[in-house]
Amino acid sequence: MLRALSSDKHILLFLEVLLSFPLAHGDLLSVLLKIYGLPETNRVAMRGRLQHAQKMGFPPGANTGKGRPAKYHAGEVLALGLMFELFQFGITPERAVSLLQYSAKQTIDAFNVAYDIFKRKLHDRAFAIVFPQELDRALGKGGSPALIVTTSSGFFLGDRMERGPRFAAVNVSALLDDVLEAAQSLDLTTREEFREDLRLWLLERGEDGWWLQ
Template sequence: MRFLYSEVTKAFGHRFQIDPTAKIAWNARGQRLRKSGIPLDTKTGRGVPAEYGWRQVFSLALAYHLLETGITPERCAKLVSFQFGDLIADMASDSDDLGFYVVRPAAFDEYKPKTALGRLVDFPIYKARSELSSIPARATVVIMVDLGQLVDQLCKAFAATGERSETELRKGFDTWLANPGSEAT
């Protein structure tokens, strides 16, 4: 399933409720994300039309969701691109009931010493719904993105602003998730 740039901007405007007066700031954040490599695996330029598959749409949606928490676009791009393939594989193994993408604030600290153990603990991870109790209860804040809800919202936004049905979009996402390499990038 392929999406044109205009479809993506309409759907994201709908999903993230972009106020027309805030569109300039929204576009600037989008440019910073693109310069940082999000959406993943896109090659656009002058005279090349932007066309996205589910991989690009999902990486962009996850980055925009993190932007809403106040993280910089560059940091969002790092967090989303870090082990994105592993995230998709984990989601595919749990596709009946998508879990959560968990980020700890320590992952945002650019100046923290990078030890092998610290890196494994601080970067984003995937947790199935049944594993949520295994997140240590600390005094720190944890940002959790409900991936099932994010996918549902994306499908609803694309259906509301385009010509495809929500069912067709969800089926397309599930097909891509079952075989992420099948979609030409």
């Protein structure tokens, strides 16, 4: 049956029937609570944060239409995880989403590098280096992205250190590992299912443009 399908995008839709991904909203909440070590009593607060992100259209593609429940592929769970990591640096939800939106290509690049390390089981880590002060200068002015991608084996910031006093580093590889470990511990997926869903999600987003949904 798979041979009769014409593209990876069709395969992604077909696999939704077979695999645990995309996650339903309740399962996503359970994964996020697990990642951040939060008790079940925090579920309502976490749901409120996710609903706020949904109203801002984040992550793109997760909202399936009015009256239909949102579903989250592996990449969209990573995107939400990255948003929550930015919260830890004191970045507001609105600015976090704007930062990821403005630097959408670099965000996908970070996920691609982390996926490649994960797939090949390399002794390396992918990092998203965030420059919050760049956002104010860049928005509406066609400036530099507020996020760059690097790895632990080739850590490089270039001339960005001259552009402001602060930057924040998010270990995207560790985030990917945390998402998978949490989902596995809740019997929501396997390593193979997670890897395949993420692979197809990255292919689709690379073709369509993540923020053009």
